[in-house]
Amino acid sequence: MLTVERRFVIAWFLCLVLVFHPLGTLLSNMEGDALHTLRANLNDPNNVLQSWDPTLVNPCKWFHVTCNNESRVIRVDLGNAALSGQLVPQLGQLKNLQYLEIYSNNISGTIPFELGNLTNLVSLDLYLNNFAGVIPDTLGNLAQLRFLRLNYNSLSGQIPKSLTNINSLQVLDLSNNNLSGEVPSTGSFSLLTPISFANNPLLCGPGTTKPCSGSPPFSPPPPCNPPAPISPQGCGISSTGAIAGGVAAGAALLFAAPAIGFAWWRRRKPQEHFFDVPAEEDPEVHLGQLKRFSLRELQVATDRFSNKNIFGRGGFGKVYKGRLADGSLVAVKRLKEERTPGGELQFQTEVEMISMAVHRNLLRLRGFCMTPTERLLVYPYMVNGSVASCLRERPASQPPLDWLTRRRIALGAARGLSYLHDHCDPKIIHRDVKAANILLDEHCEAVVGDFGLAKLMDYKDTHVTTAVRGTIGHTAPEYLSTGKSSEKTDVFGYGIMLLELITGQRALDLARLANDDDVMLLDWVKALLKEKRLEMLVDPDLQNHYLEADVESLIQVALLCTQGSPLDRPKMSEVVRMLEGDGLAKRWEEWQKVEVARQEFEMALHRNSEWIIDSTDNLHAVELSGPR
Template sequence: MEGEKVICVKFLWMYQVVEDDRRIAFGQLKRFAWRELQLATDNFSEKNVLGQGGFGKVYKGALPDGTKIAVKRLTDYESPGGEAAFLREVELISVAVHRNLLRLIGFCTTQTERLLVYPFMQNLSVAYRLREFKPGEPILDWNARKRVAIGTARGLEYLHEHCNPKIIHRDVKAANVLLDEGFEPVVGDFGLAKLVDVQKTSVTTQVRGTMGHIAPEYLSTGKSSERTDVFGYGIMLLEVVTGQRAIDFSRLEEEDDVLLLDHVKKLQREGNLDAIVDRNLNNSFDRQEVEMMMQIALLCTQGSPEDRPSMSEVVRMLEGEGLAERWEEWQQVEVTRREDYERMQQRFDWGEDSIYNQDAIELSAGR
């Protein structure tokens, strides 16, 4: 694997300046003129908006040769030196080449704008196929969901372990995993958190991500690592199995947990597998594979980052290696935690009218 890192570093500095200074290629990367992307997206028409997030809007477009593209128009680029930082980070992203990572086609910079150009993914995102698909459109069957799980894991493993410097995603979720024409998953938006933050002069790093997907230590300290991505991946697995959002306030109507993680953990303790799996699957799934995926998700979302597996370990577990041992250890920890909680209940003799919320105390305990 060291060889791959050396190749990444060498390739990083390979670029070609073309006579027309509007186009610079880092390897195969193209520098677009603003006018080209303006025409491609019909002047960034709202009707071409594919999505919107913390990094800006994404527009569908088409080049003169008919190639369909997705143009991400970034925000927060008004600071001095922003263009140099942007180009430096674009170089890093451009050398991260893997079948399960969204390939960067090119970029565009002006005094006030920073844009990234990607190939258009005709099957949109995993989140769309889980929750937003239109009547008559195919849903993700169980085999497709398994491919999403393993493909996303391999893409993140590559970012963490085979790129130099390593890239931490910081916003892993079903909406950021796209599907190509063959429903093969590709991880998008990788490197963007660092790309946006690299221009900041403040020592404090702004927390980037989506509530419900953010690891607790990242939320409390602002410090991210590979294990924050592992947490996000675990939540994404729960999305894939259940079809639900990471946060759903409608569950409050049933006096249930708002966070998908807490909701699933409760059902898992009760052994209620049928209530966990997405109803859209119409019972067309392998129960043993669902149990395996749920176990991996719960291992990935442990409260302490040191207890979570690495993405290479996740890949091995998905391939059937080492899960049983890790899961047995997790169960022992959970049993101890539950016993400690029950002893605390008995000690304080909670009453129905207590001002303290027992569920809140349970959730704040070590996981």
């Protein structure tokens, strides 16, 4: 029997535990323990995980880990870190995780079935590793998953049919593995590009070059139920224990009430002056997934903004190459020191807008810095530069972009723009789509960058600006004449960018005058097509290593995108489907009928005007300049 004094001591002890070790801290520690278990199972030759200190209260201050406002882990980014070893089942405890990016390493073993517990996961990138075994059937539980890339591994067995239940899936790449059996032909797979399953010799069915005959050669692996989480060993609770627990809970609520009230007030309090907080006060403040860097941190990274680290210039300042303390390369965009009109608003717009737009083919903003004298944006460094630089400014030692890479760039850029137009709320228009603003990551995947000219747009209204911004040769005619931009303005710029990809030429090039050619790329392309000189359009750097049918289809898409009337241009979501082989032939046939009718009408007008001039001598003396 417990004495009254001992009951009181136990109740008081439990009260202290609950007050000073609240549920949020317990959960943070659980996530930290899971990540530390991962670290213990990985070999880290470059000390990328050096900051993963298990003695900290939670993992939110670790490099490569991003938390939300409730200190829950939402992103783990360990791409291209030279890690080896194996993943651990404890990753399934990160229930708020949205992005798990562990691509381009040397990690082996199997993919844990427990990843199917991460029901908030949006992106799972494990490509370019040494994973073996089957694709877990439990991944079909990830109802919010949009990006699944498991390519360039050694995975075997069949593709789980459960993956077809993920309606949100936008990108699926299982290429370059040892998968076998038949590709499931239902559900979301029908929307994906066929190349996603390439280089799996034993795979057959949709998206492969091998038709299936009869039943699949291999049976699906037996289902594996993930083990239930281990609970701490407990004992029976007597009535005395119940009384003590009740007293403890009541005391805990009494002590915790002020803290709960304060937390509620903090969450309700509007953060209107967020951007006026000096960076030095709290360098670890996060806005969504963004880190607030200190000025000192970025000064060290860029060698005090040395001129030797400048690799880009724009209307609002310079872009520096930098290396952070964790070894990762970044691009630091530094706004001009003088406060140009709209510069501060431009900065705030970029930060707010890019933090909302998260997509594989959009440049991800890592963080920002804002002090009374500085405005800086921090992006991942794109090692392969821009499409424009790869087409026209590459060193002699660098090979040109091959045709398959150009085709993949076209599709990736289209998907990024489609996301801006159709999946952001409110919509986002870029307003300066061109080859120089399509960046390439380490795998030459297209990443739409430079949102400096992007504007938010309401669902019903276009945005009328007082000054037209953009680049001559890429800008839609209605935008130049009226200043009114819409998503169809981006479609026009995308069409010109496609022509840049195909021809390797600039959208506006005075050098073409030397050959009596059109200065504008679009007009030059149309003239060569009229003369049926398709071979003259293709970039000579390709050295005839391209598919003529592919070139024709991309030119067709480009011409559909660059029609004079914005109403006639397709939406970017339609462009994505056409690039994937759905609906281009029908759309092109309709366009040709309209174009032929228009040309016949123009020729008829021309013939009539010649007849009138030849038959009416008085018309030769007509003055068009008005009275003198």
